[in-house]
Amino acid sequence: VKDKNGTDQVLLKNPKGASVKISLHGGQVLSWKSDKGDELLFTSAKGNSKPPHPVRGGIPICFPQFGTRGSLEQHGFARNKMWLVEENPPDLPSFDSTDKAYVDLVLKPSDEDTTRIWPHSFEFHLRVSLALDGNLTLISPVPNINSKPFSFSIAYHTYFSISDISEVRVEGLETLDYLDNLFDKERFTEQGDALTFESEIDRVYLNSRDVVAVFDHERKRTFLIKKEGLPDVVVWNPWDKKARALTDLGDEEYKHMLCVDGAAIEKPINLKPGEEWTGKLNLSLVLST
Ligand code: BG6
Known part of the structure; x- marks a missing residue:
């Protein structure tokens, strides 16, 4: 499929009705719907992002x-580039393709611009795969x-769609150290039991456990x-003042989004010639009654 700017998108569907939409622009996941058709990722209704700017929402990839x-540039160039669908993807020994719809994309340093700056x-x-x-x-x-x-x-800059920022809580970051972007990247230690939100937040939690949960009670x-492979977790919400300053986010939309990213930031990944790093992010939805 193509979006309104003519950019190619890939739609994955599973037999139960869940779906995932990925744009070749940025290799960005733009939509993840449950089998009931509910959208699970936030994207801004303002929709004034045109390439090379990424859509405000979904899962833009911050790299390198x-x-x-x-x-x-802020968050690196990967999210601004056109990716390719890969015909001959590398073998992923740990990947079990049973019951999965998937697509393989690749970003290579194809233009002079990229090779000059990096x-x-x-x-x-x-x-990107969608399981049964x-x-x-x-x-x-x-x-x-x-x-x-x-x-x-x-960082897989994941914008979750939430009912109301004041009603959600994040568990799994208790007692961790974090770098606070609002305080010049200074290091603090998380004291609370679970994270709740009442003002702007922009942090990188360090060396987290491998599961973090976002509870949306409502x-x-x-x-x-x-x-x-992603030790850090970014937590970001711009709140009202910063939301007003972002031209591609509605003034009230910050209430319905929360970014919680799997990331590797504090200690960059170092690769010697011939070495390979693999990161993996798995998102699942649990419904309570
Ligand atoms: C967050 C950063 O992860 O992304 C913030 O920590 C930044 O500082 C935010 O404002 C959004 O970035 P951008 O470039 O998509 O507006």
Whole structure:
């Protein structure tokens, strides 16, 4: 399928009616629907993002830089580039294709612009899969096919759709240290039992366990975020003031989104020639009665 700008998108469906939509622009997941047709990811209704700008929502991939931690553009270039559907994807030994719909995308440094600002022969492979149980999985093998080492940061900047930011809580980050972007990336330790929200938040939690949960009491939904190779977790909500400053986000939309990203930020991934890193993010929905 194509979007209104003519960008190719891939639609995955499972036999129960769940679906996932991925754009070749940025390799960005734009929609993840449950078998009841409920949208689980937030995307802004303002919809004024045109390539090269990514859509505000879904799962943009921040690579090879997170935020402003480096000399590249904010969150790196991967989310602004056109990705390709990969005809001959690499073998993923741990991937069981039974009951899954999936697509393989790849980003390669194809234009002069990329090689000038980031002169490394990398390949970023991305397999997006939708399982019979509705789980969404992103697996990214990144090999260094160069003769020089390189290092990168990454975040799967996941915008969850939530009923109301004041009603949700996040568990799994208790007692962790975090870097606070609102305080010059200073390091603090989380004191609370679970995270709740009453103002802007922009943090990188460090060395988290491999499962984090977002509870949406009002919608009786819980999102489970399981991750491998991604020690850090970004938590972001712009709140009212910053939301007004973002031209591609409605003034009130911050109430219905929460970013919780599997990420590797504090300690960049270092790859020697011939080495490969693989990250894996698995999102599932648990409904309570
Ligand atoms: C967050 C960053 O992860 O992403 C924030 O920590 C940033 O500082 C936010 O504002 C959104 O970034 P962007 O470039 O998509 O507007």
